[in-house]
Amino acid sequence: MSQQHFDVLIIGAGVSGIGVGCHLTRECPGKTFAILERRQSLGGTWDLFRYPGIRSDSDMFTFGYNFRPWTGGKVLADGASIKDYVANTAREYGVDRHIRYGLAVKSADWSSVDKCWKVTAENEASGEVENYTANFMVGCTGYYNYDKGYKPDFPGESDFQGQVVHPQHWPEDLDYTGKKVVVIGSGATAVTLVPTMAEKASHVTMLQRSPTYLMPLPSVDKVTLALQKVLPEKVAYKLTRARNISISRLLYERSRKSPKAMRRLLLRVIKHQLDGKVDMRHFSPDYNPWDQRLCVVKDGDLFKVLKSGKASIATDHIERFTKTGIRLKSGEELEADIIIPATGLDVQMLGGIKPSVDGQEVVMKDKIIYKNVMVEGVPNAAMIFGYTNISWTLKVDIAAEYLCRLVNLMDKRGYRTVVAKDTGNSRGEDTILGALDAGYIKRAADRLPRQGTHGPWKSSQNYLEDVKILRFDPIEDGCLEFDGKRTHGRQQGSTGFLKPLRSALFGV
Structure with missing residues (x-):
């Protein structure tokens, strides 16, 4: 059993954990830190x-990170390229x-006496227990269970004589050719x-309970x-980021403010992609754009395989699995090997x-999030x-x-x-993901922290607002207690509109 102390302990070595580590290296060079990662990579x-x-x-x-340009022209990169980056x-x-x-990590307890986090981790290969202490702990584990994905209990699933494969646990040797x-x-x-899969399979059917809003996007x-040919790498990167952030914000905001107009636009784009060869009912959701996440279609590839007949789409409910596939409530049967x-x-x-x-479990659903970074009532943690x-x-x-x-x-x-201390009764009922109406969020309502109704406790999902709040607003804002005392920092005057906007778009 070993014990070690760090200024900052980061949990998770994914995109978030590596990003936090890089920022610490850049902006807090004197701080010691470690990243604990359960996986072997x-x-x-x-x-x-x-x-x-x-x-x-x-x-x-x-x-891509704001401090390290993503180079080349790929807009939607494959998983291996992202991991390499x-x-x-x-x-x-x-x-x-x-x-x-x-x-x-098996446990993480804040000690008010010692003013540090005490973290216990187990080496899953050897079973050896390691103890860590840290002044500050940062959770960078994402928001889903790595051990299992969500899968409903399908009636008759045990009758199916083919393979059932969840994407989260894809077998390396799965052969779906033909x-x-x-x-x-x-x-x-x-x-x-x-x-x-349609490239190798004899046929692929996409079975959906309800349609999703789709948008084609070129891969290059x-x-x-x-721009990369005529401008320095970082300048080209910042200009592209600024353009793409602006477009993304515009699409989202117009979807919230004018959902009917955006629905017409998105469906018109899909109709053009399909050339009248696929029934539009499979692409017409019964909810407004961005009530659920908008899905992008790389180079329109989904529409191409549907038009070619290599794939088809069915919008229906599952009655049960059978020996040879799936029987739908409409009576149609979909044959399947996989x-x-x-x-x-x-x-x-x-x-x-x-x-x-101090030994009392932090129940996330009873907590609200400060600036979408810190958990109310939990010291020295993010x-x-x-x-x-x-x-x-x-x-x-x-x-x-x-x-x-x-x-x-x-x-x-x-x-x-x-x-972070909420003294203004800010707690609301929406979760920190309250803007989306997706099934996986509804299923997790009892596990997600809440957001407040106003101020730094409310989750805006607005990048431009967050840049101002996180990069420019005073840290000592009256909502944080330092060493048990609430402080108000000296106001240094407004940053105005242009500096936060320029910073949000160009990262400077």
Whole structure:
């Protein structure tokens, strides 16, 4: 049994954990830190998921870190390329030397007496227990259970004589050449799997309970490639990021303000892609755009395989599995050799860790989140939670910057502890993902922390607002207690509108 102390302990070596580590290296160079990672490799999502065609669902020029340009013209990158980008970033900033692999965190308790976190981790290979202490703990575990994905209990599933394969646990040796495949779902995973598997399978059917809003997106950005030829790498990157952030925000805001107009626009684009060869009822959701996440279709590949007949789409409910496939409530039967339930994630906070404060468990559903970074009432801790309506990493960057500002201010003032305290009865009923109406969020309502109704307790999902709040607003705002005392920092005057806007778009 070993014990070690660090200034900052990061849980998880995925996109978020590596990002936080890089920001600490850049902005808090005197701080010691370690990253505890349960798996044997970094990358998180991009190491776990290995299904055919796995790729980003966000454009890489905003998904990339703000301090390290994503180069080339790929807009939607494959999983291996994304993992390489994260690994190369970790190596470039020396963060890879701080990662400790194969360690599953079993407990994390804040001690008010010792003013530190006491963390117990188990080496899953050897069973050896390691103890860590840290002044500050940062959860970078994402928001889903890595051990299992969500899969409904389908009636008659045991009768099916073929293979049932969940995308989260894809067998390396799965051969679907010449097979009949049914993919259950209509989200990003299904939209990726269907056209990729159709290249080898005899036929692929996408079975959806209800349609999803889809938007074709080219895989290569020719404008960016042109910019990269005439401008320095970082300048081209910042210009592309600014453009893509603006477009993403515009699409989201117009969807919220004018849902009927955006619905007409999205359906018109899909109708043009299908050339009248596929029934539009399969692409006409009964909800408004961005009530659930919008799925992108790389180079329109899904529409192409549907038009070619290599794949088909069925909108119906499952009555039961049979020996040879799936019987639908309409009476139709879908033959299958392989069934893939692309039915979503099992939401889980902090990788299943149940943190405690002085031995009392922190019940997340009873807590609200401060600036979408800190948990109310939990000292010296942060939780990195990216965006759901634009690239996850945009939030990772500015949240990490905020944490570095906070740590540096505490050093400057000589503070040892900080805790967010809600004294204004700000708690609301919406979860921190309340803007989306997806099934996986509804299923996890009893596990997710809440957001407040106003002020820094309300989750805006607005990148431009968050840049102002996290990068420019005073840290000592009256909502934080330092060493048990509430402080108000000296107001240094408004930053105005242009500086936060320029910072949000260009990262400077």
